[in-house]
Amino acid sequence: EAGVVQSPRYKIIEKKQPVAFWCNPISGHNxxxxxLQNLGQGPELLIRYENEEAVDDSQLxxxxxxxxxxxxxxxxxxxxxxxLGDSAVYLCASxxxxxxxxDTQYFGPGTRLTVL
Amino acid sequence: xxxxxxxxxxxxxxxGENLVLNCSFTDSAIYNLQWFRQDxxxxxxxxxxxxxxxxxxxxxxxxxxxxxxSGRSTLYIAASQPGDSATYLCVAxxQNFVFGPGTRLSVLx
Numbered sequence: 219e220a221g222v223v224q225s226p227r228y229k230i231i232e233k234k235q236p237v238a239f240w241c242n243p244i245s246g247h248n249x250x251x252x253x254l255q256n257l258g259q260g261p262e263l264l265i266r267y268e269n270e271e272a273v274d275d276s277q278l279x280x281x282x283x284x285x286x287x288x289x290x291x292x293x294x295x296x297x298x299x300x301x302l303g304d305s306a307v308y309l310c311a312s313x314x315x316x317x318x319x320x321d322t323q324y325f326g327p328g329t330r331l332t333v334l
Numbered sequence: 335x336x337x338x339x340x341x342x343x344x345x346x347x348x349x350g351e352n353l354v355l356n357c358s359f360t361d362s363a364i365y366n367l368q369w370f371r372q373d374x375x376x377x378x379x380x381x382x383x384x385x386x387x388x389x390x391x392x393x394x395x396x397x398x399x400x401x402x403x404s405g406r407s408t409l410y411i412a413a414s415q416p417g418d419s420a421t422y423l424c425v426a427x428x429q430n431f432v433f434g435p436g437t438r439l440s441v442l443x
Contacts, residue, residue, distance in 0.1 A: 222377070251431075260338070260423050260433030261378070274430060309377060322368060323431070325377035 220244070222326035224310050230332045236298035239329045243291070243312030250287060251323060252295050253309040261309050267293065297331075305333045336361045338426050338434035346440040347414055355409040355437045357424035362402045366427040369398050369409050371420045372436070378423065382409070414441045 223242040231237050243250050249268050253261035264283065266274040269290040278285065282301070287293040297304055307330050311323040337360045347353055357367070366385050370378040382391045382398040384407070390399040397410040407424055421436040 258435065260425075260435050262433070263430055266430075311378075322380040322383050323378075325370075325379070327375070327377045 222310055222312055222324055224308075224326035224329055226329055227327060228330050228332075230334065231300055232334050233302055234299040236296065237300050237331060238297075239295045239308050239310075239331075241293045241295070241310030241326060243293070243310070244314075244324055247312035247314050247324070248290070249313045249315065249321075250293050251309075251311040251313075252285060252293070253311065255307045255309055255328070257306075264295070300331075300333045302333050305331055307331070336364075336426055336428060336430070336432040338424060338432050340422075340424060340434040340437050342437060343435070344438040344440075346442065348442050349414060349416060351414050351441075352410070352412050353414055353439075355411070355422050355424075355439070357407040357409070357434055359405045359407075359424075359426040359432070361426070361428065362405055364402065364426045364428045367398075367400050367407045368425045368427060369396075369407075370423045370425060372423060373420050381422075411439075414439075416441050416443050 251266050252264040255261040265278045265285050267287045285295045307328040309328045311325045313321040313323045315321045339358045341356045368383045369381045372378045384391045384400040395412040400407045418441050421438045423436045424434045426432045
């Protein structure tokens with residue numbers, strides 16, 4: 219079974235440029251998460267989808283970040299414009315159940331973003 | 335707001351030692367507590383998941399315990415091996431998943 223796929227693995231951009239990250243969850247997983255991980259810290263949730271609905275986006279900086287999950291499968295996270303402080307690893311995860319309280323999450327390898 | 339801390343931040347031990355990693359959380363209203371492993375440049379791998387009604391879970395050389403009333407969980411690794419070297423993160427699963435900062439473990443051959 220294929221795991222969570224993310225692309226690109228690495229991205230280097232200049233500040234004020236836009237950037238997009240793509241995630242393909244494990245087949246059949248209804249719940250999808252985007253996390254941000256800074257160096258030496260644990261991941262922080264940005265947004266959680268159940269199917270195509272964003273059920274928790276309270277931590278997403280909506281002035282510059284946006285996300286979508288068309289047809290409840292793949293998801294894209296966008297930053298426009300990027301700032302120096304956005305440099306981090308962006309992780310995507312998925313889990314099987316619509317209720318995330320009982321299932322573990324399966325993580326992709328992440329996209330390492332560097333903003334110059 | 336849930337806050338999760340982990341002690342120690344880093345740990346270096348010789349191969350074969352038994353060790354304990356600690357995790358504390360401030361809000362006991364959790365559904366579960368999970369332990370993940372993260373290798374450099376890679377995503378996270380789930381090790382153990384303890385439901386709120388459980389006290390512990392075991393997998394091979396790993397044993398995790400949960401004490402909701404005191405807001406603590408421990409991960410016990412028996413007979414450590416160099417391949418155990420990684421960062422270990424605990425996650426409090428409630429309304430959201432809140433990660434601790436991790437413990438960076440190095441097991442020396």
